[in-house]
Amino acid sequence: MQFTEFNSSNDLNENFAERVAGLLSAAIEKNGRASLVVSGGRTPLPFFQKLSQADIAWNKVAITLADERWVDKNHEASNTALVLNNLIQNKAADATFVELKTSEESAFGAEPSVEANLQKLSFPIDVLILGMGEDGHTASLFPCSEQIQQGLTSEEVCIAVQPTTAPHERMSLTLKSLLNSQQIFVHLVGESKKAVLDKALAGEQVSEMPIRAIVKQNNTPVEVVWAAK
Template identity: 80%
Template sequence: MQFVEYSDTSDLNAQFAQRVAGLLANAIETKGQASLVVSGGRTPLPFFKALSNADIDWSKVAITLADERWVEQSSDASNTALVLQNLIQNKASKATFVELKTSEDSAFGAEASVSANLNSLSFPIDVLILGMGEDGHTASLFPCSEQIDQGLSSDKVCLAVQPTTAPHERMSLTLKSLLNSEQIFVHLVGESKKVVLDKALAGDDVKEMPIRAILKQDSTPVDVIWAAK
């Protein structure tokens, strides 16, 4: 794991966008296509806007989410809406978006259809960008959920999850899918997230803090990208 600290979020967003765009461009040159998996929430929105203006061939890029709440796009909780409104804009409007949310009423009846959607991505994922919760969850691999063992060990591409400490059913990529990446970034902002990161690095129980399964493995390169404010 590499830890990369930036002076502030403005510097982080500009340089991080440039680095991700470079990795996607290299993948396009090498394979003719590229895959980008991002995470939702408010933290990445300025980064999304910076990346959306990158001068690459976005028509050859497929984008999806590491996880999604099982809500409609009209909901304030929809990560799909955040990505469509902030990343798949400007030059990146030519990218293909692969949805994790389908028409099924429950995420628990939708694993097969979401897996089929994800087949349109090129694996290994070229760039995976994760966040981290205060409880050490990443994607929707929550330590509190009944599905945590399966999320950490399953051969499935994705898994329906119901956290007990957060609202909404979720659809999440499994750990196996997350690690099937060329490059992983963990994007963090704020002193509180640095405290959680330090706690994660100090222990080994992945069920207690699932982010450890990302940070403490050596099969896929991981860069933690952080700014205090």
């Protein structure tokens, strides 16, 4: 795992956007298309806005989320809305967005529909950007959920999850899908997140802190980008 510290979140966002745009452009040049998987929440929004202005062939980029709450896109908890309003804008408006949320009432049982949607992406994922919760979860692989072992071991592309410490059913890419990437980034801001990362690096039990399955493996390159504030 590579750890890169920035002086400020603004420096991080500018440098990170340039780095990701470069990787996507290289993938397009090599394969004719590129895939980008992002995470929701508030932390990546300024980064999304920077990336959306990158001068690359966005019409050849497919974007999806690492996980999504099972809510409509007009719901305040929708990560889809965050991506549409902050990343699929400006020059990136030409990108293809692949939604994880489908019309099914429940995430449980919707996995085949979501997996079919994800066929629009090219695997391995060219760039995967993850966040991390205070409990060490990443994507929607929550240590508190009954589905955690399945999420960590399943051969499937995605899995429905019901966390016990957070609201809403979720759809999440499985660990196997997350690791099926050319480059993984973990985007963190704040001293508290650095403390959680340090705790994760100091232990071994993956089901206790699922982020360990990302940062403590050696098959897919991982870089943590971090700023204190």
